Amino acid sequence: MSVAAAQVGAQAGGFHGAGRQRRPVAVVGRDPRASGEFLEAAVVAGLASSGVDVLRLGVLPTPAVAYLTTALGADMGVMISASHNPAPDNGIKFLTRGGYKLPDAVENEIEQRLGEKWERPVGASVGRVREAYGEADRYVSHVLSTTDVRLDGLDVVIDCAHGAAHLVAPEALRRAGATVETIGVRPDGLNINAGVGSTHLDKLRQIVVSRNADVGIAYDGDADRCLAVSHTGEIIDGDQIMAVLAMAMHAEGTLSGDTVVATVMSNLGFKIALKGAGVDVVETAVGDRYVLEAMRAGGYNLGGEQSGHVLMLDHATTGDGLLTSLHLLAVVARQKRPLAELASVMTRLPQVLVNVKGVDRTKTSVPELSAAVAAAESELGETGRVLIRPSGTEPMIRVMVEAASAEQAESLAGRLADVVRTACV
Structure with missing residues (x-):
């Protein structure tokens, strides 16, 4: 190696x-x-x-x-x-x-x-x-310079995943004025992302609720993304974070082109909410590099993924979990509203993802599957959507369905997965 x-x-x-x-x-x-x-x-x-x-x-x-x-x-x-x-x-x-x-x-x-x-x-x-x-302090100072909103009075719990942000994230948020409780800040080389961080939110949710904290923030191992938890323990995903930031920037007149760039995996509820607020959404393939390409090509300054990988090109060239969390907390502090209330600007439609393994990922346009997708889309109308996507690295096809109810999403996803298993071999 x-x-x-x-x-x-x-x-x-x-x-x-x-x-x-x-x-x-x-x-x-x-x-x-x-x-x-x-x-x-x-x-x-x-x-x-x-x-x-x-x-x-x-x-x-x-x-x-x-x-x-x-x-x-x-x-x-x-x-x-x-x-x-x-x-x-x-x-x-x-x-x-x-x-x-x-x-x-x-x-x-x-x-x-x-x-x-x-x-x-x-x-x-x-x-x-x-x-x-x-040079770590130079980075922290840069992040803090991107907003003049103080976080005084906010009680925040942050989970650094025993990862790369275990020193800079607590330092930055404390310097911004927040009261900070930490977990996942004792890396030993072997415990990174182990039961903590943005892919394991249960511990953070428990501490936020028991402590009656205002917000919880979870970074991943290299802190290029973050997710959040409201004071009630509700998980706030990347779509909701982008929605909160986009609404605030749109109101302030700082959202370039009144447009946000997101991937095809972003929840339909995200797009419905932004459309209702007069904000356009440009869709890309899954992957932060494709989001970045579209942002640079169109001159947009906000984009990202449901996973919490958010790009704010006015301040950074890549996804930055610390930067994202600071600006999210700044909206909470400036508007003096709970994160749960801010995130309610969008309603997440039930989303079901089925990974169908052992199939030919090049056959996503075979007639049988195309007909099944058309029938599902007709059933959903404007209340949901279907996405059939080949894996980039494995013999697998991903079936994603969003619908007005979890039952309908699960039913349609199961039926489409069955078609994939028989038609895409």
Whole structure:
């Protein structure tokens, strides 16, 4: 694993350094996974061996690495993390100058170059490595500078998933004025996302209700997303968070084009609510990179996914859980209304997702399935919708149905799944 990571680092460094008149600079961060300790060493070694100077940021969220790539004038950023996945998993994310994720074509080119021989720098041409652990405060200060709304009087419980935000998130929200109770802030390299964080909300809900706190916030392992919990223990998902932010920005005149970008998986209730408020919704394929592409192409400043991965391009180049939570809490503080009331601007329609495995994912347009989908859509009318989507990596087709009632959604999803099993083989 370490050898492969070093090779990836070397090839990425060579790619970014090609044709430059000066030595390129990379910033490298990681989440607290045990494997990140040696993967970081390998990636840094690969980068330096290719002639790149490296600033080691230590444990920081992915959005912090993206921000610092720009703030420190680096040519590239590297984040070692597997996000919301369990501790044994890990991965390497590359960011371009400016803090954006690498395009697919560039990632593919770097991958294709693995194992190729090329002339490595020697002597004084190799990169140098230095620590830049103190840059975390620069990121926190940046996030706090994006709003002038104080959070004084708000009692907030935050769950940092034993992940990359375990230091910066409590620091930022306390500096903003909130009273902060924390869970998931003792990473040991093995407990990241283990029963805590945005994919495990039961503990946060329990503490918020028992403490009578105003809001709960849950980040994932690399803190590029967040979900929330109201004072009643209700889960507030990414669609609802975007709806609250969009309504507030629309009222303030700061929502670019009066438009929000979301994926096809966003709940129909989200789109109905925003349409009723005079806000358009642009839909993309599932994936934050597709949301980002549409936002940049259309000049929009708010978009995201139901998972809580929210992009606010006025302030960041990638999803940022801390930034999102700060602005969500700012709306609560400014309007002096409970989060549950704010989130009620949209009604989530019952949504059922069935993953049909062991089928040919290329056959989503076979006549039998198309006819079944048309019949389901006719039954739903304007009160629901159907989405048939192939998995990007597995022999699986995803069937999603939204309807006015959970019973109808489950019934239609089951019938469509049966058609997929027989027609898509």
